[in-house]
Amino acid sequence: MQVQVVDYRASDAAEKFTRSLHETGFGVLTNHPIQQALVEGIYAEWLDFFNGEEKHQFAFSKETQDGYFSTAISETAKGATQKDIKEYFHIYPWGRVPAQLKAKADAYYQQANELAQELLSWVERYTPPEIAQHYREPLSNMIQDSRLTLLRVLRYPPLTGSEPAGSLRAAAHGDINLLTILPAANEPGLQVLGKDGAWYDVPCDFGTLTINIGDMLQEASQGYYPSTQHRVVNPTGEGAKKSRVSLPLFLHPRPDVVLSDRYTADSYLQERLRELGVKT
Ligand SMILES: O=C(O)CCC(=O)C(=O)O
Ligand SMILES: [Fe+2]
Numbered sequence: 001m002q003v004q005v006v007d008y009r010a011s012d013a014a015e016k017f018t019r020s021l022h023e024t025g026f027g028v029l030t031n032h033p034i035q036q037a038l039v040e041g042i043y044a045e046w047l048d049f050f051n052g053e054e055k056h057q058f059a060f061s062k063e064t065q066d067g068y069f070s071t072a073i074s075e076t077a078k079g080a081t082q083k084d085i086k087e088y089f090h091i092y093p094w095g096r097v098p099a100q101l102k103a104k105a106d107a108y109y110q111q112a113n114e115l116a117q118e119l120l121s122w123v124e125r126y127t128p129p130e131i132a133q134h135y136r137e138p139l140s141n142m143i144q145d146s147r148l149t150l151l152r153v154l155r156y157p158p159l160t161g162s163e164p165a166g167s168l169r170a171a172a173h174g175d176i177n178l179l180t181i182l183p184a185a186n187e188p189g190l191q192v193l194g195k196d197g198a199w200y201d202v203p204c205d206f207g208t209l210t211i212n213i214g215d216m217l218q219e220a221s222q223g224y225y226p227s228t229q230h231r232v233v234n235p236t237g238e239g240a241k242k243s244r245v246s247l248p249l250f251l252h253p254r255p256d257v258v259l260s261d262r263y264t265a266d267s268y269l270q271e272r273l274r275e276l277g278v279k280t
Helices: 013-024 036-051 054-058 099-125 215-220 237-241 265-276
Strands: 005-007 026-030 067-069 087-091 150-156 170-173 179-183 190-193 199-201 209-213 230-232 244-246 249-251
Touching: 005 013, 013 026, 013 099, 013 209, 036 054, 036 087, 036 099, 036 150, 036 244, 054 067, 054 087, 099 150, 099 179, 099 249, 215 265
Parallel strands: 005 026
Antiparallel strands: 026 209, 067 087, 087 150, 150 244, 150 249, 170 230, 179 209, 179 249, 190 199, 190 230
């Protein structure tokens, strides 16, 4: 699968990057502004948090979706039968975050959100007019004052060997939102589905930042920007004894944004959360 690796600072970066998003739903940036030391600091301090007991005081709210989702709660990907083997914490600027973890999380949220907004403006600029005419408002407007952009800290625990047959760290899924920004995780495992039906490893050296289109942008662009299925596979050998930590930022529109004749952002999100089993 030909996911373009694009130098964020090159003069033709926006055009090349959006072409890759159109062709594959994925793009990879090098020379990007996300600070490695900040991300590694977050991985280390959240691994401690997940290894401790304090997390149970932050049980997620079904209403607001912030807080801690245990492995027992963890979502079941749309169309999958087994729960994913993961636990995670949802961070919103207005939501709960353990005090000792807040400074770095806020700093990262701001950096990643700014970059996501810039990349969405690239997507907007390179949308062909016949597609853009169906956007109900400019893409950059859709995220103005949005309170729903979500930073998720994920921890995939070491495998015990007694996981249900067929369960994966993260079963194949498309993201719900407009655009996702994903720095390299501390361990490999992320794969993307090619048009040929084969799974391809996504590079996990820190120099690369992975961006993918979510279902809401696919819906708003009538499929011009595809939301590509991806998954996290279970490690074998020594890797199975290690935790994996990752840090996707999901760029979400305001709830009242009209995506298409079928959906507003809110009606779409609520439907998907019910399917994932994290909303009643
Ligand atoms: O952990 C990863 O690398 C990817 C996580 C992911 O795809 C998700 O949470 O939607
Ligand atoms: Fe995902």
